[in-house]
Amino acid sequence: MRWNTAEYSGWGRALTASGQLARPERASAVAALMDEEPAPAIGNRRSYGDACLNDGGRAVDMTRMDRVLGFDPEAGEITVEAGVELGVLSRMLAPKGFLPAVMPGTGFATVGGAIAMDVHGKNHHHAGSFGQHVAEITLQTPKGERVVGEGTDLFRATVGGLGQTGVIVSAKLRLLKCKGDVIVVTERRVPGWDDFLALLDGSDATYTVGWIDATATGTKLGRGILEEAETGSGLIPSKSTARRIKRNAPGWALSPGIVRAFNSLYYNRVPRSGRTSVKRLQDFFFPLDRIHDWNKLYGRRGFHQFQCVVPVDAAPALRAMLEKIATSGLASPLAVLKRMGPGRAGFMSFPMEGYTLACDFRNVDRSTRLIRDLEQDVAEARGRLYLAKDALARGAHVRAMYPEHGDWLAEVQQVDPDKALVTDLVRRLELRAAP
Amino acid sequence: MSETWIILGATSSMARAMARQLAERGDALVLAGRDMPDLEATASDCQLRGAADARAVRFDARDPSTFQAILDAAEGTVNCAVFVGSMPDQSLIDADPSLIDGTVMDSFTGPARFLQMLAPVIEDKGAGVVVGVGSVAGDRGRVGNYVYGAAKAGFATYLSGLRNRLTRAGGHVVTVKPGFVDTAMTWGIEGMFLVATPDDVARDILKAVKKRRNVIYTPFFWRYIMAIIKAVPEPIFKKMSI
Numbered sequence: 001m002r003w004n005t006a007e008y009s010g011w012g013r014a015l016t017a018s019g020q021l022a023r024p025e026r027a028s029a030v031a032a033l034m035d036e037e038p039a040p041a042i043g044n045r046r047s048y049g050d051a052c053l054n055d056g057g058r059a060v061d062m063t064r065m066d067r068v069l070g071f072d073p074e075a076g077e078i079t080v081e082a083g084v085e086l087g088v089l090s091r092m093l094a095p096k097g098f099l100p101a102v103m104p105g106t107g108f109a110t111v112g113g114a115i116a117m118d119v120h121g122k123n124h125h126h127a128g129s130f131g132q133h134v135a136e137i138t139l140q141t142p143k144g145e146r147v148v149g150e151g152t153d154l155f156r157a158t159v160g161g162l163g164q165t166g167v168i169v170s171a172k173l174r175l176l177k178c179k180g181d182v183i184v185v186t187e188r189r190v191p192g193w194d195d196f197l198a199l200l201d202g203s204d205a206t207y208t209v210g211w212i213d214a215t216a217t218g219t220k221l222g223r224g225i226l227e228e229a230e231t232g233s234g235l236i237p238s239k240s241t242a243r244r245i246k247r248n249a250p251g252w253a254l255s256p257g258i259v260r261a262f263n264s265l266y267y268n269r270v271p272r273s274g275r276t277s278v279k280r281l282q283d284f285f286f287p288l289d290r291i292h293d294w295n296k297l298y299g300r301r302g303f304h305q306f307q308c309v310v311p312v313d314a315a316p317a318l319r320a321m322l323e324k325i326a327t328s329g330l331a332s333p334l335a336v337l338k339r340m341g342p343g344r345a346g347f348m349s350f351p352m353e354g355y356t357l358a359c360d361f362r363n364v365d366r367s368t369r370l371i372r373d374l375e376q377d378v379a380e381a382r383g384r385l386y387l388a389k390d391a392l393a394r395g396a397h398v399r400a401m402y403p404e405h406g407d408w409l410a411e412v413q414q415v416d417p418d419k420a421l422v423t424d425l426v427r428r429l430e431l432r433a434a435p
Numbered sequence: 436m437s438e439t440w441i442i443l444g445a446t447s448s449m450a451r452a453m454a455r456q457l458a459e460r461g462d463a464l465v466l467a468g469r470d471m472p473d474l475e476a477t478a479s480d481c482q483l484r485g486a487a488d489a490r491a492v493r494f495d496a497r498d499p500s501t502f503q504a505i506l507d508a509a510e511g512t513v514n515c516a517v518f519v520g521s522m523p524d525q526s527l528i529d530a531d532p533s534l535i536d537g538t539v540m541d542s543f544t545g546p547a548r549f550l551q552m553l554a555p556v557i558e559d560k561g562a563g564v565v566v567g568v569g570s571v572a573g574d575r576g577r578v579g580n581y582v583y584g585a586a587k588a589g590f591a592t593y594l595s596g597l598r599n600r601l602t603r604a605g606g607h608v609v610t611v612k613p614g615f616v617d618t619a620m621t622w623g624i625e626g627m628f629l630v631a632t633p634d635d636v637a638r639d640i641l642k643a644v645k646k647r648r649n650v651i652y653t654p655f656f657w658r659y660i661m662a663i664i665k666a667v668p669e670p671i672f673k674k675m676s677i
Contacts, residue, residue, distance in 0.1 A: 070479055
């Protein structure tokens, strides 16, 4: 296998790595290179921070392993190579009456990445996490190939396992039945925080997500738009257009005044009485995918996403965090509030029953100070930071947030005793260090 | 109307991209190559993407006994796209001249012998397209890869003759000369520029087939780059290293 020296980064572009990348196109090539010199896998690098980086080391780019190996409509199962994108899968399956059971906010995420991060979607409160719908994983560990079934410790260490058990080569997924390839979306204005929580708690729609105006303060704190959706068929969706951001935006593009104005327009665009519309599936599940390379809007220095989840009874603490964000004037238009169910499939999975808040920040010093401050608040609220987003947290905090870290570590050390699969995130948070 | 495409060297990423695009329009595929598990994977992928049929068969450019079974697997109007070829480092060939034989067999004589068997089938049917993937490396011998280049040049000349033959019978031959393409073969090689994706190349090929083009460069601007390289007088060219 040939190695290509490259500089690369995660989606946030605030952190970069330079190192050697292999890009196998066949399972036999993955096996050969893992036998020779094991390295961690990366996919489409849709993690924001350094989970997909190995600075000064090697990594295996799995994006060319992107084939569907088998589809069983009777059982509702599909076997795919790890590099298949979830958006591609959804477009392929919806006309056949199926969808990936869980879809994150971008369709460019690969199946391998979705497993390694145990991602969640707008239906987490019903359907749980991605890993709960994985029946089997074919894993190339530093000690050879393993076919890993549900219920085993190696499965729990691999799902949400940050790539530390090996390269995921392929996986068998259980699919969700859907009515067709469109989705009926109801949008409603929510005037403030308490109403938002009540509406999220009360929603029994299949897909529910809240956009939150992270610049609104005072009585408007926590205002936003609640979106509830169900798949449908035989309906004509509204048109959508794709755009591409060609170059880095200037620093003022997301200055406080502009963000406040944008958020106000975005909030008021939905009529006071709400509205229902028919959309294409992709436009609902992956709204930002229509703007290719939207991460360049944050300029050359990139950005950070802060995402945490706190238990239901810690909602007041989350409100306080939002208040800090809103008064800082640093928030971008992209902020999301969601109710999470308890579903998780791995030792290091992010989800817990409670509320999750996500917000983007331009990479400036004041933002990093604010995010570090919020990290402390999350720890005190017995919450958790999402490692697919994180680029700044400190190890002791994170290890305490993941109570099954010890179980994960024990399993990981068995399959990768030489720490060949360590990534920048794992190094930064000292996740592989003996407790 | 759906047609059958035989794809020789179907494990390459350009071939995979073309197979996918053919599958999406409902053609039947015979995927030929050496790595059977990998061909099976591409076959199931194409099947799910809409191929009328997709099967994997063994093809080894250096083993003509594998050829007939591939022809037998194809039905209806038969088209064929040739993606096979091998490009060992010139330095390896310099150290071991016997490597020339395999390189020429993979890139030229193997597929040519197969196409020689396919030609009467196309003539009988009065229809069928052959796509032969050569390389800009075949346009002029360079110190860096002249054995590979020579094999591809031989193949290009063969395709030109085959086109001359099949045109009379209603068939057609498209010669494709890709520039730098982002594949496993070029991954990690230094000095690549203006690199095209396998998907781009596959799209260009299908467009050329539809328009019955004879010789295409992909991406198109390689025609001009190669025109310049071919125009350099030999007394100067022989001292250059490009």
